[in-house]
Amino acid sequence: MSENGDLLVATALRKEFGGLVAVNSVDFTVPVRQVTSLIGPNGAGKTTFFNMLTGVYKPTSGRIVFDGGDVTGKPPHAITNRGVGRTFQNIRLFREMTALENVLVGMHGHLKGGIVSSIVHTPHQRREEREARARARELLQFSGLRNKDDRLAMSLPYGDQRRLEVARALATNPKLLLLDEPTAGMNPQETADFTAFVSRLKEEQGLTVLLIEHDMKVVMGVSDRVTVLDYGEKIAEGTPSEVQHNPRVIEAYLGSGAVSGT
Amino acid sequence: MRLPRPTASPLWALLGLFGLKEARWRSLHPMARRVVIAAVVGLVVLAVLGPIFGLDTSALLTYAVFLVLYIPSWERFGRVGRFILPGAILALVVTYPYYNTKLFTIPILGAFPDVHTAVVMLIYVMMAVGLNVVVGYAGLLDLGYVAFYAIGAYTAAALASTQFAGQLPNGNPKRFFSFGSIGVDKAIGGIHISVWLLLIIAGILTSLIGMLIGLPTLRLRGDYLAIVTLGFGEILPQVARNGDNFFNTGINITNGPQGITSMDAIGFGHWLHQNVGLPENYLSAPNSDRLFFWTAIVLVLFTIFCSLRLRDSKLGRAWIAIREDETAAAAMGVPLMRTKTLAYAIGAFFGGVAGAYFAEFTTGANPDSFSFNFSVFVLVMVILGGIGNVWGVLVGAAFLAYLDQAGLADTGAWINQHLHLTIDVPKYEFGIYGVILLLVMLFRPNGLVPEARRKLEFEQGVEDEPLYDLAIE
Numbered sequence: 001m002s003e004n005g006d007l008l009v010a011t012a013l014r015k016e017f018g019g020l021v022a023v024n025s026v027d028f029t030v031p032v033r034q035v036t037s038l039i040g041p042n043g044a045g046k047t048t049f050f051n052m053l054t055g056v057y058k059p060t061s062g063r064i065v066f067d068g069g070d071v072t073g074k075p076p077h078a079i080t081n082r083g084v085g086r087t088f089q090n091i092r093l094f095r096e097m098t099a100l101e102n103v104l105v106g107m108h109g110h111l112k113g114g115i116v117s118s119i120v121h122t123p124h125q126r127r128e129e130r131e132a133r134a135r136a137r138e139l140l141q142f143s144g145l146r147n148k149d150d151r152l153a154m155s156l157p158y159g160d161q162r163r164l165e166v167a168r169a170l171a172t173n174p175k176l177l178l179l180d181e182p183t184a185g186m187n188p189q190e191t192a193d194f195t196a197f198v199s200r201l202k203e204e205q206g207l208t209v210l211l212i213e214h215d216m217k218v219v220m221g222v223s224d225r226v227t228v229l230d231y232g233e234k235i236a237e238g239t240p241s242e243v244q245h246n247p248r249v250i251e252a253y254l255g256s257g258a259v260s261g262t
Numbered sequence: 263m264r265l266p267r268p269t270a271s272p273l274w275a276l277l278g279l280f281g282l283k284e285a286r287w288r289s290l291h292p293m294a295r296r297v298v299i300a301a302v303v304g305l306v307v308l309a310v311l312g313p314i315f316g317l318d319t320s321a322l323l324t325y326a327v328f329l330v331l332y333i334p335s336w337e338r339f340g341r342v343g344r345f346i347l348p349g350a351i352l353a354l355v356v357t358y359p360y361y362n363t364k365l366f367t368i369p370i371l372g373a374f375p376d377v378h379t380a381v382v383m384l385i386y387v388m389m390a391v392g393l394n395v396v397v398g399y400a401g402l403l404d405l406g407y408v409a410f411y412a413i414g415a416y417t418a419a420a421l422a423s424t425q426f427a428g429q430l431p432n433g434n435p436k437r438f439f440s441f442g443s444i445g446v447d448k449a450i451g452g453i454h455i456s457v458w459l460l461l462i463i464a465g466i467l468t469s470l471i472g473m474l475i476g477l478p479t480l481r482l483r484g485d486y487l488a489i490v491t492l493g494f495g496e497i498l499p500q501v502a503r504n505g506d507n508f509f510n511t512g513i514n515i516t517n518g519p520q521g522i523t524s525m526d527a528i529g530f531g532h533w534l535h536q537n538v539g540l541p542e543n544y545l546s547a548p549n550s551d552r553l554f555f556w557t558a559i560v561l562v563l564f565t566i567f568c569s570l571r572l573r574d575s576k577l578g579r580a581w582i583a584i585r586e587d588e589t590a591a592a593a594m595g596v597p598l599m600r601t602k603t604l605a606y607a608i609g610a611f612f613g614g615v616a617g618a619y620f621a622e623f624t625t626g627a628n629p630d631s632f633s634f635n636f637s638v639f640v641l642v643m644v645i646l647g648g649i650g651n652v653w654g655v656l657v658g659a660a661f662l663a664y665l666d667q668a669g670l671a672d673t674g675a676w677i678n679q680h681l682h683l684t685i686d687v688p689k690y691e692f693g694i695y696g697v698i699l700l701l702v703m704l705f706r707p708n709g710l711v712p713e714a715r716r717k718l719e720f721e722q723g724v725e726d727e728p729l730y731d732l733a734i735e
Contacts, residue, residue: 096586
């Protein structure tokens with residue numbers, strides 16, 4: 001993978017659920033250090049696509065190469081440990097764990113402590129645990145959750161839960177961050193803050209971001225590239241302004257009448 | 263495992279009638295609250311129950327100890343302070359055999375348990391704390407825990423008795439193998455391994471079998487896993503019952519319906535007895551029960567220690583994460599199969615050690631001790647005490663074990679005597695547990711001593727609840 005290469009390459013990716021084709025032979029690339037957005041009407045197969053990238057679903061056919069290695073059909077934890085962090089469309093925090101613990105779970109793959117060292121509390125294990133906690137606090141602060149360490153995830157306000165999901169995903173130390181509708185349910189101010197936050201992730205942390213989003217303001221504001229799915233097929237790809245003026249995209253979103261004018 | 267949001271309890275509704283509001287109570291200084299609680303306990307137990315049931319000075323003494331330990335904030339006394347309360351309780355437990363006969367009679371429940379009962383209680387506590395790793399931490403419903411208990415018991419019993427004497431093909435009845443065994447005559451034959459060693463061997467073997475069973479079954483979720491473990495818990499006692507002639511080959515491992523009897527003694531042997539003063543042989547010692555009691559305390563402490571350390575480690579967090587949301591846990595890099603299998607293996611380990619120790623305590627293993635009822639019994643201990651909370655599970659297990667061993671019979675006798683009835687109360691044991699379980703679920707759904715995070719839930723409240731219930735992708 002070169003500096004300007006593609007971090008993730010999906011080739012002819014297809015997913016069927018029984019007779020339903022949710023994603024149909026989609027070719028898709030995510031360039032490194034850019035924000036790529038995946039948009040499309042409801043039911044277009046965006047989340048299914050996400051779930052294949054992260055190993056939740058096994059693709060029916062096709063190939064996914066991440067960071068130079070084939071990850072097709074690998075279990076989710078293996079893909080995460082290769083450097084793919086994600087959030088969920090419907091918030092899926094560990095509800096009865098504190099904010100700090102949620103982030104610590106995200107670090108699971110990077111901690112070495114085993115059963116015996118955890119029971120005996122070897123010096124190495126204690127140092128590792130201390131450092132993990134310090135890093136988790138840092139991440140919480142970076143994500144705008146100062147002083148919320150010991151709050152249970154379920155007790156946090158909605159916006160904070162979204163932020164915690166991102167902090168937890170960042171804790172997996174990802175090269176590629178997948179955000180599934182992160183601004184759903186946010187008010188305009190929160191959305192604006194979040195857009196700035198995603199830009200910061202790219203600029204400061206050098207992260208590559210793949211975003212599913214319905215809010216076009218966010219998509220157009222933050223994306224370097226946009227891919228449009230409709231009925232499981234890729235119908236357009238390009239810069240935000242290219243996509244915005246693509247007649248097939250307008251048709252998919254507004255219906256055929258909007259283009260033909262009838 | 264999703265639990266209902268905590269609601270105002272009926273107790274507070276009742277107290278509210280007398281003008282005592284929950285908010286006001288919670289605003290009181292913690293020590294003031296403890297003084298009030300202690301006063302209420304004293305009033306009820308000493309002033310009301312005392313005259314009726316005839317509590318004596320030992321009850322007053324017990325109450326005084328309770329006051330001293332309960333009211334002050336011992337944990338405030340610096341680094342040492344943290345250990346004052348646990349240390350004092352441990353000292354009380356360890357010295358229990360010296361004063362248990364001098365204690366008052368508990369109203370209705372009867373006398374304090376004797377040392378023999380206390381040993382069984384401790385063994386049950388160990389098992390419940392082990393099961394809590396599987397059910398409480400990782401959220402895997404295991405209805406066949408008794409299988410691990412049985413494997414542990416049979417492993418220990420078979421390898422420290424005459425079970426394998428004279429079973430070799432050439433038919434020498436006096437084949438003898440001994441490794442660190444105590445007080446065994448060479449003439450009896452069989453395999454005799456040190457029981458201390460067998461506790462460890464039983465634990466390791468059980469956890470290996472746990473892993474073996476876990477690998478195919480732990481892919482299942484929720485109810486499906488429960489059914490498979492249920493089957494496993496049914497199969498194993500049958501294997502034990504019919505294991506005296508495996509596939510008609512004449513290989514006898516479990517000695518069938520009779521079970522294995524006259525297991526070797528546990529002890530430290532002659533040299534350690536002479537030079538260090540440790541007991542030579544538990545079974546032949548005059549204070550046998552006490553020795554078993556103290557050893558059981560060590561085992562329970564070890565179990566609790568491991569359980570707490572694991573809970574607060576990377577592995578413990580991963581278990582709770584799996585319990586909360588498997589998909590999300592996997593997406594955070596938690597390997598599901600390995601983490602669940604480890605929970606199973608560690609739970610099995612403690613079950614196995616407890617089984618081995620129980621076999622030693624009863625000097626044998628009998629297939630009738632390992633029925634499905636027992637799996638449920640241990641599970642009820644965990645639920646009653648508070649799923650996920652080691653201390654709660656300890657309380658739940660000790661209480662139910664006490665009822666099982668002595669309490670129900672005593673209570674039954676009391677009821678029959680005072681109401682002039684002739685009910686065989688222990689016969690209704692499982693019905694009574696059912697009622698207890700129902701009451702707990704109704705009034706304290708998180709158990710007698712809820713897990714700390716469930717308490718936090720109550721204090722911090724829940725935001726945006728409905729969103730999670732729609733979480734189907």
